[in-house]
Amino acid sequence: MKRLNLINIAILYCLIGFAGCAWQGANLQGVKPGQPKERPVNAYYLFSEAHLSLKKGQVDQAIEIMQQAQALDPDSVYLKRELASMWLMKKNTTAAIELLDEILQDHPDDIDTLLLAGRVNQNLKNSQKAIDAYSRVIALDPTRQNVYLVLGGMYMDQQLWEEAQTVYRQLVDHFPGSYAGYFFLGRISSINGDARAAQRYYEKTLEIEPDLVESRFELGGLYESEKKYQNATAVYEEILKRNPNNTQAKMALGHVLYRRGFKKKAAGIFYELGQMSLEDKEIVRILVRQYIDAQDYEAAIVIIRGLLKGAPENSDLKYLAGVSLDGLDEKEAAIDQLKQVAPDSRFFQNAAVHAALLYQEMEKLQAAIDFLLDTIQKDPENPEFRLYLGSFYEQAEAYEKAEKALKDGLAIDPENPRLYFRLGVVYDKWDKKDASIATMKKVLQIEPDNANALNYLGYTYADMGIHLDEAERLIRKALEHKPGDGYITDSLAWVYFKRGQYDKALPLLEEAARLVPDDPIVREHLGDVYSKLGMVSKALQSYRQSIENGHTEKASVEKKIQLLNQ
Incomplete structure (x- = not known):
């Protein structure tokens, strides 16, 4: 701070050093015993008052007081940072970021501010600013072990494997005992196809922390991917030796034994797990996490079929069997499993909708409708089934x-x-x-920010050539919620087209065609604009592309082509 006298140092020490410190320095100001004490109005006193307000839950008052403190000591980095933290409590990230940027402009190497700025920008998805802040922190202070992990994790989230690898190598260089650093180096090596390096890193983590089960599972998965099933077997058996109740290891062991041809032994493991699945929901969660989410449907269906031998009426397993078979493109078999999911199952709705959509995908629309009608008889109070039934009737033009x-x-x-x-x-x-207009307005009455309804209503107005200003307002609002959406961009262009502002419509339609190149309507609209601007060859090309993309009103587009060719 600007002037740091002994009294202020003592107060600061009390405030941020020892929470229970009591100040006994009043007589230094010449206050006689029994005489009323005047509170000194300085930055430290206001800092204290602000934090007392915070303890009472009075965040607005705390901010106001802290702003007064900062006004008395405008150069204090600490007060600015505290004020930024209070703005974050109010979820005013703009004010917080402005303060943090102000600090870093004058004090670019202030580590505490860099850490706070990194965290705020990370939460705001401002990834590059967060990365820059964290990178600066470890450059200034290489002992910040957790910052390496956060920074490496951000790079991995963005699939920047080389940058992540560099960070984790720095981590293990500074902290040779960091098993987390070696673990992530192993994962990156595996992603990059370097199985030998991955194996070395995972083994290193186990050398540091032998009970780290995650590394053993990664090693097992690595061996499975290389079809080294005997090695994988040894890994999973070691996990079970350390923890005989590890369900994930049992499941993985059953699978590798099946792959090795020991099907009877695998069947015994699966049967036991199947019986357990009736009570233990974690078994289903492991299946989803390790196999379904990873899209390893081939392994999933082997395991699930084995589990169903032990629990043939388990609807959860039947649902996962349907999902796995769909993933293997065995749609009829998938539907058969999905239809067996019981109405009292937590997966009944998902299974029924999934089966109906598979019928639709197979172009068996009537079968989808009949199936949903039967499903509604089983669960008549479920509105979701009516939604899909309505959409199938819509597709059949049975309005x-x-x-x-x-x-x-x-x-x-x-x-x-x-x-x-x-x-x-x-x-x-x-x-x-x-x-239609009245119904879309009802959607917006319920959900004012529903981007699809905003766009639909705006485009309807534009296509009818009415309320064009309102159409533009609705569509621009939709774009705020879905920036870069090709269909909404097309709608905005259509407003300009209807106004005769073809020069403004053109770049928007070209952008829309880039975003959704296969949409026939967007291509037709682009042809219409080219035609209006006298760009005949481009118009013809767009119209032909519209037809190739499957325009439902092919004859009307062909007529436009004929008119241009005359």
Whole structure:
């Protein structure tokens, strides 16, 4: 601070050094016993008052007092940083960042401020600013072990493997006992296809921390990927030797034994796990985490079929079997498993919707509709099934049935924006524009920031050539929530097109075509703008591309081509 006298040093010491310190220095100011004490109004006193307000939960008051403290000592880095922290408590990240940037402009090497700035920017997804802050910290103070881990993790999240590898190597250089550093070096090596290096790093972690089960699983997975099933077996058996109840190791051991041809032994392990799965939900979570999420469907279905021998009525396993078979492109078999999921299962809704969508994908729309009608009989109070039934009727152009299905869903859940949105789309396709507009407005009444409804309503206005200013406002608001969305960009361009502002529409439509190159409507719109601007060859190219992309009104696009060729 500017002037640091002995009294102020003592007060600061009390405040940030020892929370229980009591100040006994009043008589140094000439206060006689019994005489009322005047509180000194200085930065330290205000700092204390601000923190007392914080303890009472009065954050606004604390900020106001801390601002007064900072005004008395404007050069204090500590006070600015404290004020930034208070702004963060109020979730005012803009004010916090401004203060932190101000500090770092004058004090670029202040480590505490760099750490706070790194954390704030990381939370705000300002990755590069966070990375810059953390990189500066370890350059100034290489002993900050946790910062290496945070920085390396950020690089890994962005799949910047080389940069992450550099950070973790620095970590193990400064901290040779950091098993976490070696673990992540192993993972990066595995990702880069260097199995030998990965194995060395994982073995190093186990040398430092023998009970680190994660490294053993990584080693086992590494051996499996190389089809070294005997080595993998030894790894999983070692885990079970240390912890006989490790379910993940049992599951992995069963799988490698199956791959080695010891199917009877594997079946015994799976059977036991299947019986356990009826009570132990962790078994399903392990299946999802280790195999389904990793899209290792081949291993998943081997394990699940084995587990089902021990628990043939387990709906959770039947659902996961359906997901795995779908992943293996065995759709009929997947549907068969999904249809066996019981109505009282936590996965019943997911299984039913998944099966219906598989029918749709197989172009068996009537089968999808019939299946959902049967599903609704089993669970008549589920609005989600009505939503999908309505969308299938919509696809079949059975708009009256679609309307009924969606309205039945709204009778169950009157404030469901997804049902209203689908109903609005049905009305639009049914050529009931006023009903569509009213329904989309209802969506926005429930969810004012629903980007899809904002765009749909805005585009509807634009396509009808009405309320163009309101259309632009709605579409721009949609873009705020979905920046870079090709369809919404197309909608904004269409507003300009309807106003006759073709020069403004053109760059937007070119951008939309880049973002969604396979959309036939966007290509048609781009052709329309080229045509209006006299760019005939480009217009013809866009129209032809629109047809190639499967435009549903091929004849109308062909007519535009004929007119340009005349």
